[in-house]
Amino acid sequence: MEAITSRENAKIKYACRLREEEKLRAADGLFFAEGPKLCLELARGCELRTLYATAAALARTPALSRFADRTVEVAPHVAEKLAGTRSSQDVFGIFVQPVTDADALLGTARRVLALEGVQDPGNVGTLLRSAAAFGFDAVLLGPGCAAPFAPKTLRASMGAAGRLPFAAVRDLPAALTALRSRGVVCLAAALYHSEPLDTAPRAYPGGLCVVIGSEGRGLTDPTVAACDRAVRIPMTDLVESLNAGVAGSVLLWHFRGV
Template identity: 75%
Template structure:
């Protein structure tokens, strides 16, 4: 239902200013355990797995998508929606969600894990989260230098996958890899050098598999690669030197689906 309250018409309204702060500041999101999402499709998808804390929508958006009434949005004037919008063309729907908290023992039980190091581009991180969810992975580990999973740009690229797939941060990826290997998870680094072709890597990993991917420009650090069981590469023609991190990672995730 639409909240029974007056439409917000001031761009300086305290609730609007706060929503913008959550949208723009990773520090604010971390401190308050909230994230900002925009657009009817994304917000309705996220509402299936995340708890909405506050919602705002224009009356035109509500007329166009009646299902949004389930989020109990506060009506906002079009010029207020323009302030809330993180994109050039506002869709008139904005929601603050509670950030999901993954289980503390997540990495003690997950069998299919995606691990990223230094993937700074939100579009790449979002695409990889979406691919991980699509191909049945259980968890994602973000190492140093990775884009925030609940930033607006990452959320748009992932289509809300971070809300459905547990995501954890780890500062020491070699140590995390060592711990995973100790419980039988096979850890495979995506690397061009001293690596075997993907089709020779096999798919028989009874303890599970962790796919470790670095940025397109820098790749993985040597110590991260050395911590893994092996390094693998995607066979390619000599027409290109490398693949975009999101493309390469998605190919690897597809290859190891169902392991």
């Protein structure tokens, strides 16, 4: 097994750049993940290119042994450099980003989560995890959304980004129109000109797309107009709104397909 003891090793420097730079992740089609549990989860749906781990971490997690042919042992001080968190988990993976054709997704997906302007990686990760938990089979990412394979998003999604097909679309209203053209009902989460969630039908035989915007701005008018109807979550007057991760998860649970 290859071993690295220098923090200045070229492979370690590249892994750190991959952790920090979205442009590099997009250009190379790779992403960086930290932690034994997250790496094992991601390996169920994504190709693992290289696993970096300390000897102690490998001993603590025998399940990692199945990646022995792709494992590079690193010294503890090298693991500290690789860590994107204050306390290193001593296991790091470089994975190949799965690629989904947007046209194919729009032509086949039946239970879809669509996001617009959800910039917080924690919210995007939470929504990906909820979509996987509640039986949705695809995700559309409109303009302004946090990258699904950024480290913070990955941690919040706990590997769901590797199990759900998703596609980034520049024109979300056009994508919603394409879904509606084949019978998928699109529901916008909106505070105004909307109906209470508990009055909306729960069953959609032709398919369903739940559309979520950011907490601060919500959905744009063109996106709301591209949907079949708008729904809101009934709440008390004690709070003005829920963040996108919470609100979206409530909607995904309400329209669950499990």
